[in-house]
Each structure stands twice: as structure tokens, then as C-alpha cells.
Amino acid sequence: MAQLLEGKTALVLGVANKWSIAYAISAAFVREGASLILTYQGERQRETVEELGGELHASKILPCDVTKPEELEALVTNLKQSAPVIDSLVHSIAFANREDLSRPFLETSRDGFLLAQEVSAYSLVAVSRAIAPLMTRGGSITTLTYLGSTRVVQNYNVMGVAKASLEACVRYLAADMGPKRVRVNAISAGPIKTTSARGVKDFSKVLEGVAAVAPLRHNTETAEVADTAAFLASDMGRGVTGNIVYVDSGFQIIGLGISD
Numbered sequence: 001m002a003q004l005l006e007g008k009t010a011l012v013l014g015v016a017n018k019w020s021i022a023y024a025i026s027a028a029f030v031r032e033g034a035s036l037i038l039t040y041q042g043e044r045q046r047e048t049v050e051e052l053g054g055e056l057h058a059s060k061i062l063p064c065d066v067t068k069p070e071e072l073e074a075l076v077t078n079l080k081q082s083a084p085v086i087d088s089l090v091h092s093i094a095f096a097n098r099e100d101l102s103r104p105f106l107e108t109s110r111d112g113f114l115l116a117q118e119v120s121a122y123s124l125v126a127v128s129r130a131i132a133p134l135m136t137r138g139g140s141i142t143t144l145t146y147l148g149s150t151r152v153v154q155n156y157n158v159m160g161v162a163k164a165s166l167e168a169c170v171r172y173l174a175a176d177m178g179p180k181r182v183r184v185n186a187i188s189a190g191p192i193k194t195t196s197a198r199g200v201k202d203f204s205k206v207l208e209g210v211a212a213v214a215p216l217r218h219n220t221e222t223a224e225v226a227d228t229a230a231f232l233a234s235d236m237g238r239g240v241t242g243n244i245v246y247v248d249s250g251f252q253i254i255g256l257g258i259s260d
């Protein structure tokens, strides 16, 4: 059977461990024939990502903390030497202070607000700009968002505002990069138990609530998100840009759900 991403090179940012959405996306990309390059945030994560990258036969595993412009620059310099063409970029990165994901949104500090915006939204702009010169065949940029961008989800708070910003960035980037045949989209995933998600207070109650009323009656699996990411990165997704694609068992259409 033909593979969706044969001959394509993908750069994936945001693998922390095997539960990461970015890990499932990486595995799906490799399954579909892509050559894979991974990044990790810091020394703390290096060994795990090298191990996971080894299993997926990643051609390169490089450091990149998106808050450090010099690391982004070093990443691009390294890629130019060995993987001068990138077809697909996956941005699966977010961060907010834990206290901002539990206390009332009204209490959000200036620093906490700016940090969430920098890591979770602005980094998409910075990384897209840095990698754009390598996307010489056109291609696809995909980021990860969540429903808390447009609806109030208890305790998601500052991250909801950052995701609203991220989704607006997707639209502006799609408009800027479209003429060079680079498509920019976000996947809005339903809640999934990952390391980041555990930082949101009462996250397991969110999982239970969603599974009870979502049309498909189950929580989103990373593999479902990953298959949609593979589609978007492939030529099958060639007409799709500037979109927020929901992979959430249909939860986003529900106004009021009453569990069975």
C-alpha cells in the first residue's frame, strides 16, 4: 500500500515521552514513510527523546528550547547542512505555570500570562519563520490546540487565552505562507492524559465528563490525532490551510450533554 508521506522529511517539536501527542504523530509519520527529525527542550529530556527517536529511526535529534533564539538559530544551521529541505513541521509545545491552571483566571500574573503566550503561541511564529527557508517544496505546518481557546473550560485559564492567540497565529501564518505553498493548520485535540495535561487541576474529571457526552463516547486517543496530522502533512491535505481541525470525538458540537 502506498505510504502518505513517502519521500518527505518531517521536523517534530514537542516529544517529551511516549505519552506525548508529538510521539504518536512521529510514529504515524514514520509509518507513512517520512524521514524524521526530533527536537527536545533541554538536557533533562535528552536521554528519553534520544531513546524514543532511536526506536523511530529519527535521522537527527537536536536541542531546541523555543524561548532561546540562539537554540533555534543553531537548529536551523544544523538542518541546513544535513536536511536542507523540510516538508512538514509539527509544533506540539505549550507551557503555563501550574498555579495559573488551578486558581481563578482573574488572579493570573503578568509574568504567567506572558510566559504562556511566549511558549505556547509566539513560538509557532518564531519556529515557522526560522524553518520557512527550508520549506522549498512547499509543505505543511501543524500545531496543537484545545477547545479552551473559544469556550471557558474550568482551570484551563491562561492556556485558553494562549490557545486563542495560537489559533489566530495559524490564520495569519497561513495567509503569509500560502503563496509559497506552505499550509498552516491546527488540530484541536480532545483531552488526553499526557504530562502537560496532568498540570490542569481536576483533569481526570474533564476526561470523564467528555467521554460521557461526546458523540463518539470515548476519550480522544493520541493515535487519532496522529492520523489526522499525517493526513494534513500529506498531499491528501493539499487544499487545507488556516483551519482548526477538531479531533475530539465530536465533543465541540455539544451544547448541553446529559450522560446516559
Ligand code: NAP
Pocket (backbone or CB within 6 Å): 013, 014, 015, 016, 017, 019, 020, 021, 022, 040, 041, 042, 045, 064, 065, 066, 067, 091, 092, 093, 094, 095, 119, 144, 145, 146, 188, 189, 190, 191, 192, 193, 194, 195, 196, 197
Ligand atoms: P507533553 O507530552 O507534555 O508535550 C508538551 C511539550 O512541550 C513537551 O515536549 C515540553 O517539553 C514542550 N515544551 C514546553 N516548553 C518548551 C520550550 N520552552 N521549548 C521547547 N519545548 C517546550 O504534552 P502534550 O499533551 O502532548 O502536549 C502537546 C501539545 O498538545 C500542546 O500544545 C498541548 O497544549 C496540546 N494539546 C494537548 C491536549 C491534551 O489533553 N493533552 C489537548 C489539546 C491540545 P518538556 O517536557 O521538556 O517541558
